[in-house]
Amino acid sequence: MDIRDAIEADAERLATLTGAPTDVMRNLVHDRTVRVAHEADDVRGFVSYDAQEKTIHVTQLEGDPELCERLLEEPTRFAAGENMEVELLVTEADESAQTAVERAGFEEHGPGPSFDGTRTTRYRWTPD
Helix, strand or coil: CEEEECCHHHHHHHHHHHCCCHHHHHHHHHHCEEEEEEECCEEEEEEEEEEECCEEEEEEEECCHHHHHHHCHHHHHHHHHHCCEEEEEEECCCHHHHHHHHHCCCEEEEECCCECCECEEEEEECCC
């Protein structure tokens, strides 16, 4: 499995993975750092993130737990080089993401906001 920067042509596959409209995923590719995991030309998962002040915010994470763990190496590698923290929100029903973030060294950092009645947990990774 290789990881590369997302390109606009990936938007349709990202939309399939998330259930979001293709236009929304196209905007994501343009507005955030998006890294995709692919095998041949098949995108299997992705991570999107952006930096604000001293924190990298992971905005989306899709894939199985092992793939998500590998994808989280992208923002944490960048953050370590810049002495920044990485933060993300995980919905209580997303066991795949919970497993991945815990394996990747993130620690629970309290409750996050609710989205459409769905509770989230805030996770944070801090460089050593």
